[in-house]
Amino acid sequence: MAVAEVGFVEYGEVFTRRWVVETILDLAGYTAERNLTATTLVEPSVGSGAFIGPVVERLAASARTHGVRFEDLADAVRGYDLQPQHVESCRTLVTEILRTHGASDGVARLLAMTWLRSADFLLDDVDVPADFVVGNPPYIRSDDLDDETGAAYRARWTTMWGRADIFVGFYERALAMLKPDGKLGFICADRWMRNAYGARLRELVAERYAVETLWQMHDVDAFQAEVSAYPAITILGRHEQGTVTVLDTTDEFGPRGAAEALRFCQADVDDAHGHGWSGSRLADWFEGRDLWPAGRPALIRVLERLNETFPTLEETGGTTKISIGVASGADKAYIVDRHADVEADRLLPLVMADDIRTGTLGTARRVLINPWDERGELVDLTAYPRMARALAAHPAVKRRFVARKNPGRWHRTIDKVYPGLAERPKLLLQDMKAQITPVLEPGGLYPHHNLYYIVSTGWDLEVLGGLLLSEVAEAFVDAYGVKMRGGTLRFQAQYLRKIRVPQPEMISPEVAVQLRKAFRAGDRAAATRAAEAAYGLTEGTMAAVRGAKRDNTPSLFD
Numbered sequence: 001m002a003v004a005e006v007g008f009v010e011y012g013e014v015f016t017r018r019w020v021v022e023t024i025l026d027l028a029g030y031t032a033e034r035n036l037t038a039t040t041l042v043e044p045s046v047g048s049g050a051f052i053g054p055v056v057e058r059l060a061a062s063a064r065t066h067g068v069r070f071e072d073l074a075d076a077v078r079g080y081d082l083q084p085q086h087v088e089s090c091r092t093l094v095t096e097i098l099r100t101h102g103a104s105d106g107v108a109r110l111l112a113m114t115w116l117r118s119a120d121f122l123l124d125d126v127d128v129p130a131d132f133v134v135g136n137p138p139y140i141r142s143d144d145l146d147d148e149t150g151a152a153y154r155a156r157w158t159t160m161w162g163r164a165d166i167f168v169g170f171y172e173r174a175l176a177m178l179k180p181d182g183k184l185g186f187i188c189a190d191r192w193m194r195n196a197y198g199a200r201l202r203e204l205v206a207e208r209y210a211v212e213t214l215w216q217m218h219d220v221d222a223f224q225a226e227v228s229a230y231p232a233i234t235i236l237g238r239h240e241q242g243t244v245t246v247l248d249t250t251d252e253f254g255p256r257g258a259a260e261a262l263r264f265c266q267a268d269v270d271d272a273h274g275h276g277w278s279g280s281r282l283a284d285w286f287e288g289r290d291l292w293p294a295g296r297p298a299l300i301r302v303l304e305r306l307n308e309t310f311p312t313l314e315e316t317g318g319t320t321k322i323s324i325g326v327a328s329g330a331d332k333a334y335i336v337d338r339h340a341d342v343e344a345d346r347l348l349p350l351v352m353a354d355d356i357r358t359g360t361l362g363t364a365r366r367v368l369i370n371p372w373d374e375r376g377e378l379v380d381l382t383a384y385p386r387m388a389r390a391l392a393a394h395p396a397v398k399r400r401f402v403a404r405k406n407p408g409r410w411h412r413t414i415d416k417v418y419p420g421l422a423e424r425p426k427l428l429l430q431d432m433k434a435q436i437t438p439v440l441e442p443g444g445l446y447p448h449h450n451l452y453y454i455v456s457t458g459w460d461l462e463v464l465g466g467l468l469l470s471e472v473a474e475a476f477v478d479a480y481g482v483k484m485r486g487g488t489l490r491f492q493a494q495y496l497r498k499i500r501v502p503q504p505e506m507i508s509p510e511v512a513v514q515l516r517k518a519f520r521a522g523d524r525a526a527a528t529r530a531a532e533a534a535y536g537l538t539e540g541t542m543a544a545v546r547g548a549k550r551d552n553t554p555s556l557f558d
Contacts, residue, residue, distance in 0.1 A: 016050045016136045019255040020187060020222045020233075025054060026262055027213050027235045028185035030132050036062035036076065039131035042177060043079040044121040044170055049090040051135050052079050052116070056094050060101035070103040070111065077115040078128050084118045091116050122153050122169045130177040134185040137170035159204060162197035165189070171201055175209055178238040183212075187222060190232040193292040194482055196494065203289035210241040211285040213265055216294050219251040220276075232294075244282045246297040252276035271298065291498060293479035298545040303479055306472075306535060310500035317504050318458030322493045325351075325447030326368065329402060329414035333394035334369045335448075346370050346379070346387045348422060351445035353430050359437045359522055361428075364445050372417040381411055415449065422446040427454040427461055427468065429491040435524070436474040436491065438465045452493055459504050466515025469524055470531035471542040473499050507534050 025031070030041060036059050043051050059076055063069075081087050091112040098108035119126050145153070145166065154160045157169040167188050174184050192198030205211065213235035222231055245265045249257070253276030260274035270281045280297030282304060293300050314320050328334035335350060336342070348370040355362045369387055373379050381388045391397050391411050403410035422445060427438045429452045438454075440461055447453045456464065467473055474489075481495040507515070514530035517523075532539050 016187060017222055018050070018054070019258055021051050021054050023258045023262060024051075024134055024185040024187060024233055024235075025058065027233065027265065028132055028134055028183040030055065030058060030134065030183075030185075032058045032061040032065065034062065035066045035068075037066060037068040037073060040075055040128060041077050041132040041134065042128060042130040042174070043077075043135045044133065044174060045135055045138055046079040046081045046090045046116060047086055047136070049093045052077075052090050053093055053097060055134070056097045057101075060098060060103075064101065070098065070107050073111060074114050077111075078126070078130075079116045080119045080121050080124075080126055081116075082118070082120050087116050087118045122157060122166070122173060127177060129179050130174075131179055131182050132185070133174040133177055133182070136187050137167040139189055140166040159201040161200060164197040164201075165191065168192055168198065168201050172204065175204065175236065175238070178209075180238055182238045184209075184236040185233070187217075187231055187233050190216065190230050190234075190294065191482070193232070194294065194480055199289035202292065205236060206241075206285075206287050206289070208238070210237045210239050211235075211244050212237050212242075213245050213247075214292075215247040215249065215261070217249050217253065218294075220249050220253045221251070241285055244285045245279060246282060246300055247277050247279040248294075248296045249277045291480045291494075295475070295479045296545060299475055300479065302537070302541065302545055303475060306500045310502055310535070312497055313454070313499045313501050314497060316458070316501055317456040317464070320454065320456040320459060322452065322454050322496050324493055325449045325451045325453060326413060326415045326417055327449035328368070329400045330394060330396045333391055333397050334413060335366050336369060336390070337365065338367050340367070340369070340390065342369055342387045342390050343384050346384055348417065349445050350448055351428065351441055351451065352448040353450045356428055356430060356437075356439040356451070359439065361439050361441055368413075368417070368446060368448075370417050371411045371413060372419075374419050376416060376419050378409055378412055387411075417446065421455070424455050425461055427465055428452070429454075429468075429496065431491055432488050433491065434488055436468060436477060436489070438468040438519070440465055440519075452491055452496060454496070460512070460516070462516040462519050463504065463507065463512045464501070465519035466517075466527045467501055467531050467534065468499070469519055469522070469527040471524065471528040471546065472531045472535060472537070473501075475542065475546070476500065502534050 030036065041055055043055065046052050055077060059073065063073060079090065081090070094112040094115065095108045098111060099105060103111070117126070153166065153169050157172045159172045160169045171186070171192070178184060192201055213233065215233040217232055218230040220231070247261055257274050257276040261277050261279060264272045264274070264279050272279050278296060278298070280301055282301060286292055286304070293303055314322060338347065340347065346369055347367040349364055350366045350368045351364045352366060355364050369390060371378055371387070388411065397403060398410050400414070402412060402414055423443050425443045426441050426447070428441050428447060429436070429438055431450050431452065454464070476499040477489055477491060477495045480498045481490045481492070511530055511533045515527065515534065518527035518530055528542055529539055532541055
């Protein structure tokens with residue numbers, strides 16, 4: 001089962017195409033050529049039998065090759081599903097496959113009954129040491145679980161925290177079942193790789209398991225229904241981390257490309273491309289609970305090198321800080337024009353997304369009714385009767401949670417207004433935009449909550465702006481961030497903090513001038529050339545790794 005927002009919502013079901021299943025089994029090493037009768041495979045959520053069918057076919061062929069009786073296969077497979085009707089339909093499917101391969105009706109029925117059970121994989125007693133765990137775990141958002149079930153899952157599976165989707169728990173339990181050198185092969189939404197709620201699962205994988213293969217299949221027709229999440233094939237192993245084969249695909253990727261890519265994963269080459277895919281072999285994988293990147297494999301390799309060489313943005317330039325602007329909790333009340341009937345010293349000039357949407361700083365026309373004084377304390381409302389009247393005219397202000405929690409401080413904005421921030425020069429970035437577009441605000445304006453800002457005591461902000469305008473900086477956000485439909489990027493603080501940059505003193509004066517000039521002109525190409533020099537990359541590196549097809553990558557399959 002899988003990732004869906006159309007149909008089957010209650011159980012998160014969408015079923016996997018046959019060629020995808022066959023590919024996962026091949027990648028995991030569950031092939032009929034080996035003696036599968038001596039192994040145990042677990043399928044956590046059998047659904048309509050998309051995985052169980054091919055699994056039993058391979059197992060039966062292996063048993064015939066190795067002269068093993070069907071009667072001796074009772075421990076070879078375990079499959080589970082929460083819905084009894086799925087279990088029954090899969091038992092029928094398994095029985096027919098076994099009979100076709102020569103099993104008697106009685107043995108086929110007995111094995112089907114033994115192998116397949118109705119159970120909640122995350123709660124019921126389904127533990128069995130496994131050589132393989134494969135499948136397509138259900139995609140159910142945490143908000144869609146009833147409170148009792150959600151609490152039970154979270155109490156048992158520690159990686160399910162925050163807003164973790166249910167498949168996070170499936171990963172944790174499946175990994176715990178693996179024998180030494182066992183393999184997990186899932187096709188699943190890749191949200192956990194690039195969201196905060198996946199941190200514990202990423203840390204678990206880094207500490208105890210190995211990433212072997214990661215195929216990004218965001219635009220691939222991998223399921224029997226249209227889905228609205230970004231799937232990936234992930235092969236994990238219970239052994240020390242070694243090399244990793246990473247694949248990026250297009251909407252042209254299908255059975256032919258999958259066969260090519262499988263050969264690449266098994267070959268001794270570092271880079272290759274084929275029909276609808278490009279791949280690279282990395283020497284290692286990312287450690288700890290940090291976000292995992294996505295994108296073209298050659299680009300991931302460049303990012304891996306930059307991660308090892310350069311500090312993060314907030315580790316440079318003296319004190320450098322990335323944050324978000326102020327959230328009021330009732331913008332219609334707090335954001336007004338400059339002529340509002342409020343005490344002048346309570347009106348704070350505000351910069352909003354519309355003021356920088358063109359890529360340059362326009363005329364800021366709105367102000368924030370600011371209930372915080374120069375020490376960061378709430379002002380006394382009795383001293384500001386006009387402000388009190390203006391806010392009280394909007395009933396929504398007192399209905400906010402922060403107001404109900406502390407009625408005596410009902411006039412506060414949700415976020416605090418930090419003294420001195422408005423006066424500081426800062427780089428501003430709009431949250432959602434097709435390309436990274438830093439804008440310099442020289443001081444005097446306070447950022448609204450749909451803007452992220454960067455302030456620094458050690459950077460020339462125009463030089464830093466040139467770095468951030470470049471394709472190098474954008475590549476970090478593109479690789480680590482969660483994208484919106486249409487490819488729109490999210491320039492949130494958690495992704496901006498992934499950007500690695502040289503220390504400002506390590507940038508030569510000549511390159512600094514180039515970066516500053518490119519930033520002032522809004523010239524991305526010039527900024528990228530200068531940034532490549534600042535990072536020690538060969539000119540044209542970004543064009544090569546972000547291109548449609550790398551000329552120096554072997555095409556073994558044309």
